[in-house]
Amino acid sequence: MATRKRAPVWRYMGIAVIFCLVCVIYLGRLFYIQISGRVGDHETGTTERTVTIQAVRGEICDRNGTVLVANHNTHDLTLPYDRFSKLSVFDANETCLKLWDAMRQTGETDRHEERFFPFEGAYPYYSFSAEARDGDSVVFYRLQRVLGDVGLEDDASIGEIVDYYTKAHALLAVDSNGRRLYDDDEVDRLLRFCYDMDAVRFAAAGEYTVAKDVSLELMTYVKESALSAVSFKVNATREYRYPGYASHILGTVGPIYSEEWEYYSEQGYQMNAIVGKSGCEAAFESYLRGVDGKMKIVEDAAGNVISTTILSEPIAGNDVHLTIDINLQVAAENALRANVERVGGDCNAGAAVAMDPKDFSVLAIASYPTYDLSTYQLLYNQLAEDEAKPLLNRAINGVYAPGSTYKLGVAAAALTNLDGSLTDAVTCNGVYNRYHRPGCSTSDLHSSKNVDLIEAIADSCNCYFYEMGYLLGINNMNAYMESLGFGQSTGLELGGATGSVAGPEYRQQIHHPYPWQEGDVLSAAIGQSDNTATPIQLTAYLSTLLGSGTRYAAHLLHSVYAFGGDEPLYEYTPSVLSSVELSDADRADILEGMRQATSGNGAVRESMRRLPVTVGCKTGTAQVGGDSYNALFVCAAPYDSPDVVISVVLENGQSGGNASYTAGKILEAYYGVKTDAVPVG
Numbered sequence: 001m002a003t004r005k006r007a008p009v010w011r012y013m014g015i016a017v018i019f020c021l022v023c024v025i026y027l028g029r030l031f032y033i034q035i036s037g038r039v040g041d042h043e044t045g046t047t048e049r050t051v052t053i054q055a056v057r058g059e060i061c062d063r064n065g066t067v068l069v070a071n072h073n074t075h076d077l078t079l080p081y082d083r084f085s086k087l088s089v090f091d092a093n094e095t096c097l098k099l100w101d102a103m104r105q106t107g108e109t110d111r112h113e114e115r116f117f118p119f120e121g122a123y124p125y126y127s128f129s130a131e132a133r134d135g136d137s138v139v140f141y142r143l144q145r146v147l148g149d150v151g152l153e154d155d156a157s158i159g160e161i162v163d164y165y166t167k168a169h170a171l172l173a174v175d176s177n178g179r180r181l182y183d184d185d186e187v188d189r190l191l192r193f194c195y196d197m198d199a200v201r202f203a204a205a206g207e208y209t210v211a212k213d214v215s216l217e218l219m220t221y222v223k224e225s226a227l228s229a230v231s232f233k234v235n236a237t238r239e240y241r242y243p244g245y246a247s248h249i250l251g252t253v254g255p256i257y258s259e260e261w262e263y264y265s266e267q268g269y270q271m272n273a274i275v276g277k278s279g280c281e282a283a284f285e286s287y288l289r290g291v292d293g294k295m296k297i298v299e300d301a302a303g304n305v306i307s308t309t310i311l312s313e314p315i316a317g318n319d320v321h322l323t324i325d326i327n328l329q330v331a332a333e334n335a336l337r338a339n340v341e342r343v344g345g346d347c348n349a350g351a352a353v354a355m356d357p358k359d360f361s362v363l364a365i366a367s368y369p370t371y372d373l374s375t376y377q378l379l380y381n382q383l384a385e386d387e388a389k390p391l392l393n394r395a396i397n398g399v400y401a402p403g404s405t406y407k408l409g410v411a412a413a414a415l416t417n418l419d420g421s422l423t424d425a426v427t428c429n430g431v432y433n434r435y436h437r438p439g440c441s442t443s444d445l446h447s448s449k450n451v452d453l454i455e456a457i458a459d460s461c462n463c464y465f466y467e468m469g470y471l472l473g474i475n476n477m478n479a480y481m482e483s484l485g486f487g488q489s490t491g492l493e494l495g496g497a498t499g500s501v502a503g504p505e506y507r508q509q510i511h512h513p514y515p516w517q518e519g520d521v522l523s524a525a526i527g528q529s530d531n532t533a534t535p536i537q538l539t540a541y542l543s544t545l546l547g548s549g550t551r552y553a554a555h556l557l558h559s560v561y562a563f564g565g566d567e568p569l570y571e572y573t574p575s576v577l578s579s580v581e582l583s584d585a586d587r588a589d590i591l592e593g594m595r596q597a598t599s600g601n602g603a604v605r606e607s608m609r610r611l612p613v614t615v616g617c618k619t620g621t622a623q624v625g626g627d628s629y630n631a632l633f634v635c636a637a638p639y640d641s642p643d644v645v646i647s648v649v650l651e652n653g654q655s656g657g658n659a660s661y662t663a664g665k666i667l668e669a670y671y672g673v674k675t676d677a678v679p680v681g
Helices: 009-036 089-105 138-150 158-168 184-199 216-224 258-266 279-283 326-343 373-385 403-417 453-459 462-483 504-509 520-525 535-546 584-600 602-608 656-670
Strands: 038-041 046-053 067-080 119-122 125-128 207-211 231-240 253-255 274-276 293-299 305-312 319-322 349-356 361-368 550-552 557-561 568-571 576-579 616-625 628-637 644-651
Touching: 046 305, 067 216, 089 184, 089 207, 089 216, 119 184, 125 158, 138 158, 138 184, 138 258, 158 184, 207 231, 231 373, 274 279, 326 349, 326 361, 326 644, 326 656, 349 535, 349 656, 403 453, 403 462, 403 520, 403 535, 403 584, 403 616, 403 628, 403 656, 453 462, 453 584, 462 520, 462 576, 535 550, 535 584, 535 628, 535 644, 584 602, 584 616, 584 628, 602 616, 602 656, 616 656, 628 656, 644 656
Parallel strands: none
Antiparallel strands: 038 046, 046 293, 067 207, 067 231, 119 125, 253 274, 293 305, 319 557, 349 361, 349 644, 550 576, 557 568, 616 628, 628 644
């Protein structure tokens, strides 16, 4: 029997090597297809790729259908990864330098954002920026991620980072004569590009945005350069029809940040999607967002498009109609600004809110100083650092002592909880004879006479409300005031501060250096002590008190329509938050006191003189330190059956009557007495 020869070892080794090579090629091909979305046909020399067709975002309108936020197309200069990654390192560098030169020649270098670059200075004299050393900053987070991605230690030095990029991208390469291909300025620019691509994870994102919202001139300049790895992406960006108005409520849109990706990915968003970041854009994102489509593109070997096929059509987002009336909004913002300027001195900020008391829909909501959404991105750093805090929406996040505007609620609490004989009259002689014997500024009007509830509201008699606070006690008074919305959320879709209700519990909660004393109820009863509220809370409180006693959620959403549609898909239904008891007769007494308060104050009377209806009001002058006072004003029109309720706060406005100017102008616009010109963008 013949013996079988054993195959040489080298033959097995050869087979193993070939097998490994086949596996590597196969896996590499699979990776290429998955990452780039590109499939090639070797016989025809064509390639296929799938791109996203961005869905149009819904528009934002006012209650009458007037468009406030629309869309217009812009073009971004991009580098698609599937093309750019095929370039040699030198061609890639040349492409970046040519693009930068194009932006420089057209004056559009500011269109390129470097949000994550960790260095200050220029090559080779870099130092870490303050943000790169701040463990809570996005720049620091991205730096740590980049270091991990490129295989460097978390504590890598500037030299190690620069050395990696100069070697990986041949930034210090020389020609055959030993001369550097790139000077220091070019190395600096290329290093910034390369780092930024890593910071946004270019490969995973599928494209790198070189410049946003570029001009036709730049597009032409780039196209004439015949750069095959460059593309232009069409975006529908937000257009503000009333620039400078309603900025605090409309809000902004922007890209998804890395720390938000987990949330948005679960909602089915693409990584490069634009989403609502603040205001109504964020609050109503689920209505405004559309569904992106997909398109297959077939290209030849030179990158020329042979054919395109729509795989799925994009679906536009829905239009959101807000409760605000833009004419009323413009009137409110113009009046508020003029009011601050009229008062002058230290008065430099304020807020105003107008509301329909029947369903708590917000008709206008103004905060001053304000800003322009059309220049928000460009001026963000300046706005954020401004000591006047223009980015703060004082209407929903500014908290102020309510002062004497609080007395209306205390009056209602007393009428509801106390025997009528206790609320009929209180003797006012200028000093309240309990506890620390606080004074009353209206003693010259009353001269030791008995003051009834209507007079107490009309003249803002402190002694009357000291007595009501004493008789009610802090717990009974607070329970009623909380039902009116003090210290509670308004339910507004934009959120907002909840303010505070003075009392022993709150003192303990804030670790106040002075524990609550029984006599503190007196200050609380006139809207001082630790009581605070936002302007929208004051408006909702008055709407509750003067309406049916039902406190609804304040809201900005009116209805939702299909994009460009005429029939609503959804209409808002009021939501009840709480309720209070108040008889019609007692409410009538409070309203009469408010009517007399309007006619008895010269500044208020002047502000309301042009109106076709009688207004009921309450002024407030809340001390904020030393001789400085905030001016507060709340009113309802018509006073006996309100259609609209308004609150105004002027920081350092000194006297409550001063704030009536803004309310008067809003009411003039509401009743058509006077219409200021409305600038349209």
